[in-house]
Amino acid sequence: YAPADLEATVWAESPLFFNPTNLDVDVKGRIWLTEAVDYRDFNNKPDTRLAHPKGERVMILQDTDGDGKADKSTVFVEDDDLVSPLGIAVIGKQVIVSTAPSLIVYTDENGDDKPDKKEVFLTGFGGKDHDHSLHSVVAGPDGRWYFNVGNAGPHLVTDKSGWHLRAGSLYTGGTPYNKSNQGNQRSDDGRVYTGGLQLRVNPDGTGLKVLGHNFRNSYETAVDSYGNMWQNDNDDQVIACRTSFLIENGNAGYFSSDGTRYWQADRRPGQEIFTAHWHQDDPGVMPVPENAGAGSPTGVARYEGDALGPKYRGVLLSAEAGRNVIYGYWPEKQGAGFALKRHNLITTLPQDNVNYVWNDTGEDTRKWFRPSDVTAGTDGALYIADWYDPIVGGHQMQDKKAFGRIYRITPKGRKLIAPNLDLTSTEGQIEALKNPAVNVRNLGFVALKAQGTQAISAVKALLSSENEFVRARAVFLLAQLGSEGKAEVEALLKSPEADTRLVAYRALRAIAKDDARLAMLNAQCSTDENPALRREVAIALRDVPLQDCREALTNLVRAFDGKDLWMRFALGQALDGTKAEAFYPELKKIYAASDPASWPAPMTALAFELHPKAAVADLKLRALSGKVSEGDRRQAVTALAFVKDRPAAQAMLALTKSPLKDVSEQAGYWLTFRRTNDWADLIDWKDAAAQTSPQMQRMMQLQFDVGSELPMAQRVKAAEELAKDPAGGKMLLAMVAENRLPNEAKAAVAKVIHTNPDLQVRTLASDYFPREGNKKRYSIDFIAKMGADDRHGEQVFTTYCATCHKHGAKGGEIGPDLSSIHQKFDRVALLDAIVNPSAGMVFGYEPWLVTTKKGETIYGFLVSDGATLVLKDAGGQQHAFKKDQIKSRKQLPNSLMPEPGTLGLKDQDLADLTGYLLSFKN
Secondary structure, three states: OOOEEEEEEEEEOOOOOOOEEEEEEEOOOOEEEEOOOOOOOHHOEEEEEEEEOOOEEEEEEEOOOOOOOEEEEEEEEOOOOOOOOOOEEEOOOOEEEOOOEEEEEEEOOOOOOOOOOEEEEOOOOOOOOOOOOOOEEEEOOOEEEEEEOOOOOEEEEEOOOEEEEEEEOOOOOOOOOOOOOOOOOOOOOEEOOOOEEEEEEOOOOOOOOOEEEEEOOOEEEEEEEOOOOEEEEOOOOOEEEEEEEOOOOOEOOOOOOOEEEEEHHHHOOOHHHHHHHHHOOOOOOOOOEEEEEEEEEEEEEOOOOHHHHHHHOEEEEEEEOOOOOOEEEEOOOEEEEEEOOEEEEEEEEOOOOOOOOOOOOOOOOOHHOOOOEEEOOOOOOOEEEEOOOOOOOOHHHHOOOOOEEEEEEEEEEOOOOOOOOOOOHHHHHHHHHOOOHHHHHHHEEEEEEEHHHHHHHHHHHHHHHHOHHHHHHHHHHHHHHHHHHHHHHHHHHOOOOOOHHHHHHHHHHHHOOOHHHHHHHHHHHHHOOOHHHHHHHHHHOOOOOHHHHHHEEEHHHHHOOOOOOOOOOOHHHOOOOOOHHHHHHHHHHOOOOOOOHOOOHHHHHHHHHHOHHHHHHHHHHHHHHOOOOHHHHHHHHHHHOOOHHHHHHHHHHOOOOOOOOOHHHHHHHHHHOOOOOOOOOOOOOOOOOOHHHHHHHHHHHHHHHHHHOHHHHHHHHHHHHHHOOOOHHHHHHHHHOOOOOOHHHHHHHHHHHHHHHHHHHHHHHHOOOOOOOHHHOOHHHHHHHHHHHHHHHHHHHHHOOOOOOOOEEEEEOOOOOOOHHHOOOOOOHHHHHHHOOOOOOOOOOOOOOOOOOOOOOEEEEEEOOEEEEEOOOOOOOOOEEHHHHEEEEEEEOOOOOOHHHHOOOOOHHHHHHHHHOOOOOO
16 A cells, blocks of 8 residues: 555565665665574574574665666675674665674675675674664764664673763663663763664764663664654554654653663653653653554655655655554654654555554464665665564564565656766766765765865755755755855855754754854854754753853743743753753743742743752742642652752652642652662661561571471471461572472472462462463463453453553553553454463563572562662562672563463453453543
8 A cells, every 4th residue: 555646566575685674775776685584593493494504694686677676686795793684884885784793894895796895893782683783874964874773782882982882771681692781881971871872973983972862672763964863663562652853862761761770660650651651751851742652663764855756755754564564754843843743655554553463473464564674765766675574573483484575666657767876076976965865875975075175066056956955965065165165054054944054053063173163153043043953052062061151051041932842851951960050040030930839831841851959949849839730740749859869858758748639649659769769878768677577587597497407397397388478488489499499398389389378479389389270271262252241351350450450440550551452452462461471571571589688589570770679579569679688680481470270260251351351442
């Protein structure tokens, strides 16, 4: 399915290549791609399917006879250092392949389509053989290289000038290689970056810089000719994917800001999943206005050509492998940012697959269309790589032949022909710069830049192009054509076109080496009527000392309306760190904000975004005021919660006594939450009664007895007593997990542990002490065809599920919220998740076993892994331990959710339960 004025044809398919992950185009119009045939062999039994034992390949595809179909494929390289490569950029003689842990540059010196040189350009990225890893390079309009990496860290990289990137999070898993990671690491710029990262580097490998962070797994970044960055990102299977304009320095909000907690740990009472998933209610997080729902987004591109017709110029393309579609967005300016509205542009389905389930292996082969990338060719056509598989990605690849396709999208009734670009002439270089293929136009940029001032006339002529993207490219290039070219760009700061002024500023900032000149530029542009330009100035001020940017800051603050979330974030960057403390009194003067109860909107917004220590007293007064709206009081309390200072914690303690119920309840939540992280050492939280109670002392003695040299009968008796107690049961399970429980005691324990008062103990006991109920086998297909009694299903939910799961207004918040499960799963997939709970655990709900040096054993979900480790047990209680209190920790393979057989559930119970869950419409 495509728009009526476009047509889609199969341009190439296997065996010309296999399993395509990423595309690029060279100056000859040929398509290059990376293959991932051996992707996640540890999951997919390589002996049962196509494999490349010599390593993955980079392929070149060509239409030699001009009939609109590829007829020739060439293996550029097959290299055992290529492990599931996810990105390729062809920039002249250089072929840059993204294959964690390295960016590898192959150079073809003589043009024979074989590499003459191989260089590990940058290395140290996490995510080997993992899709949350290193993605493709793209040349920006400023001549620098942009690329991103997913959250499978750690990313410990040193650029060629010696600058060190150190970034990570608490996320491990996905591959056998991703076993060690941690958040709260500082790079050489003194900043903490976490999760997935957006990076930029000079073509010589120097100048590595983080431009954004805290993604889950943004598969690719599109950098348009204005210098705007665009990305998509996937979710934790909770209907919360996103497509976003990536503001420079943006924190997308996936983990906590230091990477030590999952979003689930930070989810506050009453927060919607999407809001919590991307921390949208937190200060210091960029806006994410577009919820793309369920999915598995992959490649992105912004189409800047004219060949498809005027209405497609500027469309942002986002490949969605999960929902079998290429989305189209026409970005609309909204304040200092953009609004995005999703359209199905190219798809194999008549209706959007909103109920996408990643491991749904249904018979509808239309759903096997798995677009992994989309790019523009030199001919102006779109090329779409199709991984083609019943399953998304490599978790459970079903296609044993590694079949793949490339589709070509062209205007109906028109034949598009790739141009013959002569890079040895100025005319050919100009044509290359105008080309819609992003890395091909970089060749024109580089060649024209090498001419220096001689190219100014030809490049300046492009300023009158009908295509606004071509005009923007000319501005970026002029700035790098010596002082004469730079002067031309400086004059454009007075252009009547807002976008031209914005690009001129970015072009000048990209080459600025004189801090004094940059300060003048910032002051000049800080009063511009274009909010996007003011946003750029604010971002540029982040690392500028206050004394060097006070004029520009004041101008920006005066122009802020208090409503624009993009500008709020940008001003937070401008007033980063100690600048916020120093500037806070001036902020109050600018907005005449002496009375916290009567703050205007701009003051309210910036006090929240900046949350300086100097604002604690004002925020407390504002939270206590009945004159302030409930929403604004909530924002004031939240701002206090992000101040890492003792007075803020004390203020929050005082707010728990507020007569305003909304304030006292929220303050109580924040005190409980901050006890295990930012405020752990700011208040005396001592509560050691449970640890020193006589009952705990008794359990610890029994644990010692079981492992002692006492007669076996006494050891078995001690084990039986442990099995009956909640705390003792956890200790016992730790012993059996570590093979420290005598075999002679196992039968005795099995008779009593399944009646332990603690649900968590009963659940985990099934892994080590099977009982009769566990032998029950369910036929998912049979149950899926059974009729359902929704009323009885509700009773089943209330009895067996509501302790941990929320469904509408009913239930707990220990496990994943099931309120929207009808939008995520069909009946078969939901039954599979219930019958086999360990087969597809939701990210962030993997169980851990932690044993302390005092002998305590806790099972639960890891919600924080910083200086303090926090587990949430199956009862919803959080347990916090300092790192030096922990003896051992182990991630367990099985879900804490009990299998239905252990609960005695029958086939009809499951049919009724799924009927009830899927009928929910609120």
